Amino acid sequence: MTAGKETMGEQPIFTCKAHVFHIDPKTKRSWMSASSAAVSVSFFYDSSRNLYRIISVEGTKAVINSTITANMTFTKTSQKFGQWSDVRANTVYGLGFASEAELGKFIEKFQEVKEAIQAQQCGGKAAPNGSSGAATPVASATASPLLAGRAPPDEPPALSPAQVFQLLTNCIKY
Secondary structure, rough: OOOOOOOOEEEEEEEEEEEEEEEOOOOOEEEOOOOOOEEEEEEEEOOOOOEEEEEEEEEEEEEEEOOOOOOOOOEEEEOOEEEEEOOOOOEEEEOOOHHHHHHHHHHHHHHHHHHHHHHHOOOOOOOOOOOOOOOOOOOHHHHHHHHHHHOOOOOOOOOHHHHHHHHHHHOOOO
């Protein structure tokens, strides 16, 4: 049995343009340009493996291939530049944006993806019924396709979007 593209495989969920940099692996102090110009940088969600990646390709070369984990942090280091460390790829990625607003959109998406991953991980822990809901989720999280129908690849989705929202409310503490 085969599934349609909308239910299987990697799908883009957000794309922006930025200059890509890698930290110099020798000095770990200076940035090396990984792209010759601003390139498309995309968040992807792979429903069959239940994971998120940031990918950027210039020509035939992948300049970013980073699997996002719950413990990753994106740090805004200046008005138009931010970075994150990927232990699996053994590098620090940097992105230079044309405007602070574009950087802000990327930061919002990065945080939304991290919250979705954390909700997945928290889903295995029972939240007490009648919890006060002390956390206030990001507004975009309530309407995000990222939160709908996630389950391990060999199981059907176990939670409705409303149940995932409840988990977010109960599990993410600020």
